[in-house]
Amino acid sequence: MALNTIWVHAEVGGDKPSSITLEIITKARALADKVEAFYAGDNAEAVAAELGKYGVSKVYTVATEGLQGIPVASAMVAQIEGGNAPDLIMFGSTYDGRDVLARLSVALDRPVLTNNNDIAVEGDEVRVTTSIFGGATNLTTAFRCETPHLASFRPKSFAAEPGGETTAEVVAAEPTEQGKVTVHERHVEEHSGPILDEASLVVSGGRGLGEAEKFELVETLAKLLKGAPGASRAIVDAGWVPYSYQVGQTGKVVKPNVYIAVGISGATQHMVGMKGSKTIIAINKDPEAPIFGIADLGIIGDVHKVMPKLIEALQAR
Amino acid sequence: MNVVVCVKQIPDPASPGALDPSTNYLKRDGKLILDDSDAYGVEMALQLVTNAGGGEVTLVSMAPNDETSGLRTGLAMGAAKAILVSDPSLAGSDALGTAKVLAAAIKRAEPELVIAATESSDGYTGTVPEQIAAILGFPSITFAKSIVIADGVAKVDRQTEAGYDEVSAPLPALISVTAGVVEPRYPSFKGIMAAKSKPVDTITVADLGLAADQVGAAGARQEIVSVVAAEERQAGEIIEDDGESHLKIVQFLESQKVL
Ligand SMILES: Cc1cc2nc3c(=O)[nH]c(=O)nc-3n(C[C@H](O)[C@H](O)[C@H](O)COP(=O)(O)OP(=O)(O)OC[C@H]3O[C@@H](n4cnc5c(N)ncnc54)[C@H](O)[C@@H]3O)c2cc1C
Ligand SMILES: Nc1ncnc2c1ncn2[C@@H]1O[C@H](COP(=O)(O)O)[C@@H](O)[C@H]1O
Numbered sequence: 001m002a003l004n005t006i007w008v009h010a011e012v013g014g015d016k017p018s019s020i021t022l023e024i025i026t027k028a029r030a031l032a033d034k035v036e037a038f039y040a041g042d043n044a045e046a047v048a049a050e051l052g053k054y055g056v057s058k059v060y061t062v063a064t065e066g067l068q069g070i071p072v073a074s075a076m077v078a079q080i081e082g083g084n085a086p087d088l089i090m091f092g093s094t095y096d097g098r099d100v101l102a103r104l105s106v107a108l109d110r111p112v113l114t115n116n117n118d119i120a121v122e123g124d125e126v127r128v129t130t131s132i133f134g135g136a137t138n139l140t141t142a143f144r145c146e147t148p149h150l151a152s153f154r155p156k157s158f159a160a161e162p163g164g165e166t167t168a169e170v171v172a173a174e175p176t177e178q179g180k181v182t183v184h185e186r187h188v189e190e191h192s193g194p195i196l197d198e199a200s201l202v203v204s205g206g207r208g209l210g211e212a213e214k215f216e217l218v219e220t221l222a223k224l225l226k227g228a229p230g231a232s233r234a235i236v237d238a239g240w241v242p243y244s245y246q247v248g249q250t251g252k253v254v255k256p257n258v259y260i261a262v263g264i265s266g267a268t269q270h271m272v273g274m275k276g277s278k279t280i281i282a283i284n285k286d287p288e289a290p291i292f293g294i295a296d297l298g299i300i301g302d303v304h305k306v307m308p309k310l311i312e313a314l315q316a317r
Numbered sequence: 318m319n320v321v322v323c324v325k326q327i328p329d330p331a332s333p334g335a336l337d338p339s340t341n342y343l344k345r346d347g348k349l350i351l352d353d354s355d356a357y358g359v360e361m362a363l364q365l366v367t368n369a370g371g372g373e374v375t376l377v378s379m380a381p382n383d384e385t386s387g388l389r390t391g392l393a394m395g396a397a398k399a400i401l402v403s404d405p406s407l408a409g410s411d412a413l414g415t416a417k418v419l420a421a422a423i424k425r426a427e428p429e430l431v432i433a434a435t436e437s438s439d440g441y442t443g444t445v446p447e448q449i450a451a452i453l454g455f456p457s458i459t460f461a462k463s464i465v466i467a468d469g470v471a472k473v474d475r476q477t478e479a480g481y482d483e484v485s486a487p488l489p490a491l492i493s494v495t496a497g498v499v500e501p502r503y504p505s506f507k508g509i510m511a512a513k514s515k516p517v518d519t520i521t522v523a524d525l526g527l528a529a530d531q532v533g534a535a536g537a538r539q540e541i542v543s544v545v546a547a548e549e550r551q552a553g554e555i556i557e558d559d560g561e562s563h564l565k566i567v568q569f570l571e572s573q574k575v576l
Contacts, residue, residue, distance in 0.1 A: 013478060067475075067484065069447060069457065093443070095460055095477055102412075102447030111411050111538050114442040131547060133334050138547050139341075145538035180456040181486045189480040201575055225575055237497040243462070243476055249441060250496070258573050260566075275550055279573055281566060287555075294550040297569045301558025310563035317576070 003032040003121055005086040007148070009072070009097050010037040010051060010059070017050050019198065020092035022160035024153050028090055029055040029164050031121050036086070038173065040064045040072050048168040055164025060173035069099030070179030076100075077107045078176050080148065088126060090119075091152040101152055112150045113141055117157040126151075134268025135275055155197060155253045156276060189244055194228045196245065197252045201227030201260075204247055204274070205235060208263020208284060208303055212240035217307040218262055224314045230254065232264045248273035263303045266291025283307070318369040318466065320362040321428040322396065323419055323446070324355040324376050326387030327439045334439065340534075341541040342409050343439060349380065351387035354434035356394070356501035358494050362432050363395045363502075365466055373397035375426045379418050381408040385517055392512035393504030399515070400425065404522045409534030412440070416448030418532055421525040423453065430471065431491040435460050450491035457491040458484055462498055 006028040010021045021037075028035045037051050040062040048059040060079065064071040076089070089104070091097035093115050105112045118129040126149050129140045143149045196202065203225065205218035215235070222229040230252070231245040247254055249269040259277035264270060266282070266289055274280070275294055282295040285302050292298040299306055326349035328334065335344045351359075362374045376391045376399040388399045400422050407418065423431055431453070433446035443459075450457035460476040472485045476495055504512070522532055530536060556562055570576045 018478075067458070069459075095475075098443050099447050099457075099459055102444040103451050105413050105444065106416070106448050106451035109413075111413050112442070112444055113539065114412070114444060127542060135547055136549075137336075138543075138545050139541060140543040140545075142540050142542045143538070144540050180490075181458060181484055184483040184485065186477070186482045187480040225570070233496065239497070243495070243497075244478075244480070250436060258570065258575055279569075281569060287557075292555050293552050295555070296553035297565065298552070298555035299558055299562045299566065300555065301562055305560075306558055306563055306566075309560075310566055313563055313567055314576075 003087040005034045005036060006032040007076070007086045007089045008035060008037045008056070009089070009091045009100055010039040010047070011092060011094060011096060012041055012047060015043055015046070017047055018092070019160055020094060020153070020155045022054055023155070023158045024090045024092060025051065025054045025056060026160050026163070027119065027158040031119065032087065036060065038062060038072060038076060040068050044170055048170045052166050052168035053162045054160070055166060056168045057166050058169045058171065060171055062173050062175055064175065065178045066181035066183055067099060067179065068096040069103045070177050071175035072100045073103035073107055074177040075173040075175040076104055079173055080108070085148055087147045088149045088151065091150075093152045093154050097152055101150055105150055108148070110145060110148070110150050111143070112152070113143070114152045116151055116153050119151065119153070131272065135272050156255050189242055193223065194226070196228040196230055196247070197254050199228035199254070200256050201225050201258045202230050202247070202254050202256045202274070202277070203227055203260040203262065204230035204232065204264060205262045206232035206264030207234040209235070210304070212238070214304070215240055217303070217311065220311055221260070221307065221314075224311065227256070232270050261291050261295070262307065264291055265289050266293070318366055318372040318430065319375065319426065319428050320366055320372065320430045320432060321375050321377050321423050321426050322355065322358045322362045322391070323431065323433040323449070324359065324378050324387060324391050325352040325437045326350065326378055326380055326384050327352045327437065330438050336544060340409065341544055345381060349384040349387055351390040352434065352438050354436065354438055354496060355391070357496055357498050358432040358434055359391045359394050359396060360499045360501040361464060361494055364499060365430070365464065369466060375400065375428065377419055377422050377426070378402070379407060379410070379415055379422070381405060383519055388517055389512045390504065392515045393508040394502055395508060397515065399517045401517055401519045402522065402525065403519055406522055406529050406533045409537055410532055411537035411539060412442040412444045413448055414532040414536040416445050416452060417527060418522065418525065419445070420449045420452035421527055422520065423449065429488045430466070431455065431489075433491065433493045435493045435495050446491055446493040453491070455489050455491045456486040457493070458486055459493045461492045461494045464492060464494070
């Protein structure tokens, strides 16, 4: 049995619907007769047109003054109380997605199931699956409460595919509360080259690089291979690179064709962010490093010797 | 300024996690330690109280047993006291149930600011802080990478997908902090000794006036229906660098049509 209606919390990256939004909409389409979205942001008409290509029939726009949590959740609650309740609301495991999800769970007094990478409907039971212990175990949980069910999903859990094309109707959903948070200024970190979580090749550096200056080796190699540079949390926390470079449980999930781990040990929290890569190359001087357990090509060696030679060989081509 | 920091006590992340086969809950029977993620919150709170020129830091934690070793670490860093909600009925609590308990405990301390980590190391739902704020009716700012308090307003740089936002909220408020927001201090010997005699108020779910069916497994309203081992990724070729191993990488990249 399919569900009647699923709502998706839609977000944008730049001025287009973000990949995670399109991924969960694609999945929602397979599970329900009707997929509708809530969107708080600019260019609603253009965003709705894009969402329509993925089968979203209605986009509720929410005017927000501060952060999304309170206003978007209150607009959803108002729709639900007005008799418009969906069976399920799907969120990305993102900054604003989590805020809205958490506020909504309190307002509706519903449990939330977070960080999932799969979902299934069996009868009228909704089950979600999350991967735990660094991806070693899959845990499936069923909701045992009234609808709407609330769940969030990790990026890259589903492939985004257009389908069920319609023209999405755009309607305003009024928030009943704005909250007291003010956004004064938004800062965008400039970067060139492909975006980390969309690149087909990623070169990530870790503490094994020894010092911040040596991250240049990672950047140079990424550039030569037209990939994106990434990092372990150890060097993000140490301030060598911005947080936006972080791969792992608390960072980005990447699934490139080739992932090159340079001086990264392979902690479970790092591996959950990259073990879905098609192939993995690791350079580490410790033969016992856990990263070798999942590498297709492992080089036991010193990054300061292997990397310069590799870069030189590629530059000579 | 009085600040509450939510601190979770967790099994040592260095030892492999396991589920209790009879309940499928994460095993929490060994020694529990202060979640590293919360050490940042404790340090941030101590610094903010110092900058404010007065007030104290209260730790609030929930656990199914009366474990205090993680709390002692926070007290040794400099927190003044702790509230521990400990009750066997809390086993199997989900994020919302946890937030209900923590919010009720936090109310007792009447804080102007509540700090939590953006996500815990063992549960990482990342929703508990915002749920606490919703229950308390506080504004909240998640993913803080810096906090400045002035004239009753919290100014925060909030991490975003694209960079960061400068945001602010009036106190009382809840803020969740990211790792690396400050450098947590190591407890001094004096701090460790002093922590032994700092007050830890241990209370039960009934003390908080919460009904038993709101918390623990009953309140969670969900059921784990399967636990299966994920397909394992196989290791490939591992070679020792002999000065020429970079050529192996070049070959591999060629085989993947990157070159
Ligand atoms: C709640 C939580 C969330 C987390 N989220 C993330 C996350 O999202 N992403 C993440 O990455 N981590 C995360 N972590 C941290 C994670 O547990 C590890 O601490 C981190 O990934 C380690 O980074 P690293 O591999 O760079 O450093 P280390 O573990 O210190 O490894 C460095 C490696 O470099 C090797 N090395 C040293 N010198 C050389 C050399 N000259 N040549 C070659 N190799 C060398 C060493 O053998 C070692 O294996 C999280 C932790 C927690 C508790
Ligand atoms: N049982 C708990 N006791 C105290 N604080 C908690 C507890 N559970 C969660 N928290 C706080 O909420 C944060 C986020 O937790 P989570 O939502 O589980 O990722 C944690 O890092 C803590 O600061």
